[in-house]
Amino acid sequence: MSGYVTKRLLQGLVVLGIVSFISFAIFQYLGDPVATMAGQYATQAEREELRRVLGLDRPFYVQYARFIGNALRGNLGLSYVARVPVLGLILERLPASIELAFAAELIAVAFGVVLGALSAAYPRSWFSRITQTGSLVGISLPTFIVGIGLILVFVVWLGWLPPFGRGETVPILGGAWRTGLLTASGLSHLVLPAFTLGMFQLAVLFRLTRGGVIEALQADYVRTARAKGVKPPVVLFRHVLRNVFIPVVTIIGLQLGQLIGFSIVTESIFQWPGAGSLLLASIFESDFPVVAAYIMTVALIIVGLNLLVDVAYALLDPRIRYG
Amino acid sequence: MTQIPNVAIGLLSALALAGSLVAAPRAHAQGASRLAVGVAAAPHTMDPQAADVDSNMSAMTNIFDGLVQRDTAGELQPGLATAWKRIDEETWRFELRKGVKFHNGNDFTWEDVQFTMERLKSPHSEFRNFGALVASVTPVGNDPWVVDMKTRGSVPFFVQTLHMIFIMDKESTASRSEGEVAQTPIGTGPYRFVEWVKGSHLRLAANEQYWGGAPAIKQAEFRAVAEPSTRLAAITSGAVDILQDVPVALGSALAKHPQVELVSRPARRAIFLGLGNKPGTPTADLRVRKAMYMAINEQEIIEKVMFGRATPAAQIPDPPTVGYSKAITRLPYDPDEAKRLLAEAGYPNGFEITLTGPNDRYVQDAQIQATVAAQLARVGIKVKVDSKPKSVFFPQVSRHELDFFLIGWFDGSYDFGRSFRQLLHTVDEKAGYGATNGAGYGNPGLDELFAAAEKTIDPEKRAEALRRLNEATMEQVAVIPLHYQSDDYAIRKDRGIRFTPRSDTWIVFKDIARSGS
Numbered sequence: 001m002s003g004y005v006t007k008r009l010l011q012g013l014v015v016l017g018i019v020s021f022i023s024f025a026i027f028q029y030l031g032d033p034v035a036t037m038a039g040q041y042a043t044q045a046e047r048e049e050l051r052r053v054l055g056l057d058r059p060f061y062v063q064y065a066r067f068i069g070n071a072l073r074g075n076l077g078l079s080y081v082a083r084v085p086v087l088g089l090i091l092e093r094l095p096a097s098i099e100l101a102f103a104a105e106l107i108a109v110a111f112g113v114v115l116g117a118l119s120a121a122y123p124r125s126w127f128s129r130i131t132q133t134g135s136l137v138g139i140s141l142p143t144f145i146v147g148i149g150l151i152l153v154f155v156v157w158l159g160w161l162p163p164f165g166r167g168e169t170v171p172i173l174g175g176a177w178r179t180g181l182l183t184a185s186g187l188s189h190l191v192l193p194a195f196t197l198g199m200f201q202l203a204v205l206f207r208l209t210r211g212g213v214i215e216a217l218q219a220d221y222v223r224t225a226r227a228k229g230v231k232p233p234v235v236l237f238r239h240v241l242r243n244v245f246i247p248v249v250t251i252i253g254l255q256l257g258q259l260i261g262f263s264i265v266t267e268s269i270f271q272w273p274g275a276g277s278l279l280l281a282s283i284f285e286s287d288f289p290v291v292a293a294y295i296m297t298v299a300l301i302i303v304g305l306n307l308l309v310d311v312a313y314a315l316l317d318p319r320i321r322y323g
Numbered sequence: 324m325t326q327i328p329n330v331a332i333g334l335l336s337a338l339a340l341a342g343s344l345v346a347a348p349r350a351h352a353q354g355a356s357r358l359a360v361g362v363a364a365a366p367h368t369m370d371p372q373a374a375d376v377d378s379n380m381s382a383m384t385n386i387f388d389g390l391v392q393r394d395t396a397g398e399l400q401p402g403l404a405t406a407w408k409r410i411d412e413e414t415w416r417f418e419l420r421k422g423v424k425f426h427n428g429n430d431f432t433w434e435d436v437q438f439t440m441e442r443l444k445s446p447h448s449e450f451r452n453f454g455a456l457v458a459s460v461t462p463v464g465n466d467p468w469v470v471d472m473k474t475r476g477s478v479p480f481f482v483q484t485l486h487m488i489f490i491m492d493k494e495s496t497a498s499r500s501e502g503e504v505a506q507t508p509i510g511t512g513p514y515r516f517v518e519w520v521k522g523s524h525l526r527l528a529a530n531e532q533y534w535g536g537a538p539a540i541k542q543a544e545f546r547a548v549a550e551p552s553t554r555l556a557a558i559t560s561g562a563v564d565i566l567q568d569v570p571v572a573l574g575s576a577l578a579k580h581p582q583v584e585l586v587s588r589p590a591r592r593a594i595f596l597g598l599g600n601k602p603g604t605p606t607a608d609l610r611v612r613k614a615m616y617m618a619i620n621e622q623e624i625i626e627k628v629m630f631g632r633a634t635p636a637a638q639i640p641d642p643p644t645v646g647y648s649k650a651i652t653r654l655p656y657d658p659d660e661a662k663r664l665l666a667e668a669g670y671p672n673g674f675e676i677t678l679t680g681p682n683d684r685y686v687q688d689a690q691i692q693a694t695v696a697a698q699l700a701r702v703g704i705k706v707k708v709d710s711k712p713k714s715v716f717f718p719q720v721s722r723h724e725l726d727f728f729l730i731g732w733f734d735g736s737y738d739f740g741r742s743f744r745q746l747l748h749t750v751d752e753k754a755g756y757g758a759t760n761g762a763g764y765g766n767p768g769l770d771e772l773f774a775a776a777e778k779t780i781d782p783e784k785r786a787e788a789l790r791r792l793n794e795a796t797m798e799q800v801a802v803i804p805l806h807y808q809s810d811d812y813a814i815r816k817d818r819g820i821r822f823t824p825r826s827d828t829w830i831v832f833k834d835i836a837r838s839g840s
Contacts, residue, residue: 030714031713032714032718035717035721037449038449038452039449039453041453041745042451043452043752043755044752044758045755046455047721053446078501082367082521083368083370083502083505084368084502084505084506085502089521093522151556156555156559159560162562163553163556163562164548164556164557164562165546166523169520268549268550269550269553270553271522271546271548271549273522273523284683284712284714285367285714
């Protein structure tokens, strides 16, 4: 088992190395940070001087080696724009993204699985037809349309929910994490972006569950259970869903990393102060240290989640060999 | 930052406004002494020297004071200096305000001024160019409340720039790391720093000990809202009291909203087209430059592209800038005359040229470039449009490698001399001339007028010299001016807000008042 984990860890490190190299190589074409950093009245000589001070006049591989060397010592440098340490900037933003991703996934699972199961249980009902069409809409609508549409209805027309931001947050874990989950304002701000971000996943889980349940309902054990007089809801939720859940859990695990790392569009629409909107702003501002550190962090999270999924598989399914 | 196609914004915003007319008015829990302003661009940093853009200085001016400040109209007023005068070409004398304290309790002294000026030269500063002009800061005789600042050479716009140079506390700035300084600002200004969540909001609380009197708004907040559709929702739902930078496509629609008042003023920034004059190129010929100017239908650009939210410009500076001339008028829109001038210059069938410009910097920038290209095509000039992100465009400008480009400009120092030195002076890397002269334009006659103005110390005579320089610049069609953008604000009517937009677009909370809500 430990040999298996070590091997997967080493593979993960190689992936991180490749990701960092590619992201660094792309910076060469992202624009010139010195153009703004030197100020709008800077002369060419002043720009070159600043470029030298920052080491940006060195060849790309030298800059890369220095970045990796510093990163290994835990120093990701200062943001070119905010002039504050990059790591703090990202760690401060990640809680917002993680809370949003988990809320979105929770909504997707709760609605997707329950609606999917009910829709499969009564395949010819009006309810089934409506939800099935709805899921098609959920899969095909771009995130920004969903987001703006929700703002339109729930903010502008009904006035029930706030339009943007994260609301009041309180520090937990000794101030390392600011959460919006413990205040009414924070929760009300979370609803719309979480639905927007979760909509696609919800639709995917709905269709996955519905398909699985329809198939499972034909199985012998269901007929046996029914013949024994087990009530239909018990058959559906206790017996059928359990068997359908295995692929659903896999999808949930895979989606979560994506939701944390790349909720960029949702975060920009709702001005959610998460890591995605930080990445977008940093790309526009040629803030390379932030972009590099961000890509590394997200790669670390995704590699970590995949590792967990792999290990969980190995534990759950004896047919998978450690090797 | 715009992710969303304009069509979607237009469609949804139209629906949103239609709906909001019937939506029930909602109660607001906010007290009369609170105020939230929605801004398009969040402050980048809390280091007052680390960003020279207005979106950042707008936040900083609430926390810090300069030696001087500008009032709503843009006029210079005393700040941490109570009086100043130019002693000779290189010396400016300031009388400092006594009894001012920083938010951490430290006293404001001349050493803070000296420290601030020295720090401008650090790699963390975007005012390095200005910092390099300061030679020394020393008290006069035994009086620590009178200081002389020496400049390197004659810097006529010196004091006119000082409203952007925010005085920092020497003790707490020197003793903290750059990361901490850029996270927690300590100034002398009317508001204390409370909380900054980058990209989200900046919270400020009134400084009750402020030397200019305690401000009326006790809790102030900048809230960043970048997406146009979300910004619309922010003001119609009342989540913000004032919205800065109303999206241009929504301005006229938002004006119909019952709870929202639209306030506009012409922006300081002029949008214009730069044009090279390297010998042998068509644009070296003044007749060609005039023809291109006359082929552009600015009225059409304002109506169709800018949705009416712009005013025509005939020159680069705006009225409050020293050197602005009322005598300059636009060349008339006259495509026939333009064709005649082109034929006379030897280009009866036009020529080809590339128009370069940013697509993420100014209001409707890429659309303006496309429209200009279409209008020039009508007189036979084939324009290839090359719109690109600002992070790629501006480095090209500083390499002077463009032939024809769109750019916007206003002078933070309110001085056309400084603009000319930067934009149109013959490129001279050593002297620092023409750093933003994207097409490498050069005209010795204009350079001479500039040099004469720089030598003039008397403010009246200098203003006259700069006006002459400006008029000559436009006679030579050194640039083709297009328009001044419009600064549009949406204000909630139901909150008793008294707010006058400033020429520099800064949000100065101490100048905003609210009656009971």
